Amino acid sequence: MRALFIFLSLVLIAILFCIEPLEGSRHKVRPYNNDKEEKLLENNHLVTNLPGQPEVDFRHYAGYITVDEKKERALFYWFYEASSHPDEKPLVLWLNGGCSSVGYGATQEIGPFLVDADGGALKFNPFAWNKEANMLFLESPVGVGFSYTHTTSDFDNLGDVFTANDSYEFLQKWFLKFPTYRNRSFYIAGESYAGKYVPELAELIHDRNYNSSIYIDLKGILMGNPETSDPDDWRGLVDYAWSHAVVSDETHKIIRETCDFNSDNTWNNPDCSQGVDEVLKQYKEIDIYSLYTAVCMAKSTKNNSGSMEVMFKASSKMMPRIMGGYDPCLDDYARSYYNRPDVQKALHVSDGVQLKNWSICNFTIFSNWADSKPSVLPIYKKLISAGLRIWVYSGDTDGRVPVLSTRYSLNALGLPITKPWRPWYHEKQVSGWYQEYTGLTFATFRGAGHAVPIFKPSSSLALFTHFLEAESLPSAR
């Protein structure tokens, strides 16, 4: 039953991320102005002719890093230099949970080139996070996006530990290719199931850092609507559904009386299972990731109804979810863009002839998922006592990893409060509320869904900036 519990969690995890991108233009690279930069010129991963790309004056790199030579395992990354003074800015690794960080983070949320529905071009994102940092997007583990393995038995071992191991190996090898970043202040950020990946990787880095020759200057982690502690996350999910008028008092009462989310047998109780099924049944009528935005009705092939049910019953039929709020009908652009021969060539993915098959989510990797930590709160404690900065943010209209789940999880940590709950402001409006604890800051985004930067690009960038500078959010207009 524990296996089923983990499976159900993984299934929910698996649906965490899904939209899609686009196409091409000419692009100008700013001149190199010192020796260090000359060295980077030799880097064969420099992207020089990405179809549909807006003109920019920062450089970006993409390609594979082999993490296991023998098993022929390689991870794909896309790295954007900071748009100004890259030498002085930190390095930030971004991870999406379960699905592609390139398809979501980079081209839907916080990267400089967003997929655009109308026309064959990428569109410049004025709120890209590479305004403040050098941004590294990694597709992990193997099987996700362009990342691959030629050893099929690797897929039987995929799990949280495997993912952290490969990501760590990736980083060490990436630093060999980009030595100027070796000693740079380093942060890890991510959303959703990356709520598990991010602290797990941070812990691994922290543990390996005793060896000064492979030291990584990890300063902190940032997580948005993160899965954190399974029992608290489930409790938050059902309480949020009830408190936001998605299910009835009666259904909520049954769940409250029959579901023990701390147990290994949660789903063995038929009353509990049926109650939770009812929550999911109601959610499948709307967008669980963004309660108040419309679902896509335009395309009959995008069958929203039924998707939650399918995902709970047959993992092989799990469908990628459309993320609401941005453009709920925009579903196929990423796939068609990243499967173009000229795009794959420009990104050093293929020779443009033998193409790779890119998809934004690969749900089959979850069917054999080997391990998932029920809670990463113990890792939070360890990282906080090691002096790392932890910030958690939450879009408050997400039903999938709702703000209540995060509050239950953080409350369970029992950290001392250093600055009580208060609003934070952006452009004279209340962006959300925040509370500071010893070692941790928690902030909400008012009216944002699961993938916060899609809904609140400008205030997301503001929060990111404050995080990097370890500055409290603005608490006055």
Ligand SMILES: *[C@@H]1O[C@H](CO)[C@@H](O)[C@H](O)[C@H]1NC(C)=O
């Ligand atoms: C992860 O790495 C550790 C240390 O190298 C190793 O002992 C362990 O077997 C690895 N686990 C997986 C699942 O790859």
Ligand SMILES: *[C@@H]1O[C@H](CO)[C@@H](O)[C@H](O)[C@H]1NC(C)=O
């Ligand atoms: C990084 O810092 C260490 C210790 O200060 C130094 O020995 C090493 O040369 C530095 N590496 C680079 C690439 O700057």
Ligand SMILES: *[C@@H]1O[C@H](CO)[C@@H](O)[C@H](O)[C@H]1NC(C)=O
């Ligand atoms: C530190 O890391 C280097 C490089 O991977 C390795 O050669 C060395 O054995 C490690 N030292 C210790 C004490 O683990």
Ligand SMILES: *[C@@H]1O[C@H](CO)[C@@H](O)[C@H](O)[C@H]1NC(C)=O
């Ligand atoms: C959409 O899903 C519903 C319920 O699962 C099903 O009855 C319907 O035939 C599906 N429509 C399409 C176009 O697949």
Ligand SMILES: *[C@@H]1O[C@H](CO)[C@@H](O)[C@H](O)[C@H]1NC(C)=O
């Ligand atoms: C690519 O993968 C998708 C989904 O996994 C599959 O439906 C499609 O047939 C594949 N295309 C090619 C050319 O292999």
Ligand SMILES: *[C@@H]1O[C@H](CO)[C@@H](O)[C@H](O)[C@H]1NC(C)=O
């Ligand atoms: C998706 O994952 C499965 C293993 O679960 C793998 O066989 C398949 O090649 C992956 N698909 C892609 C497009 O990488």
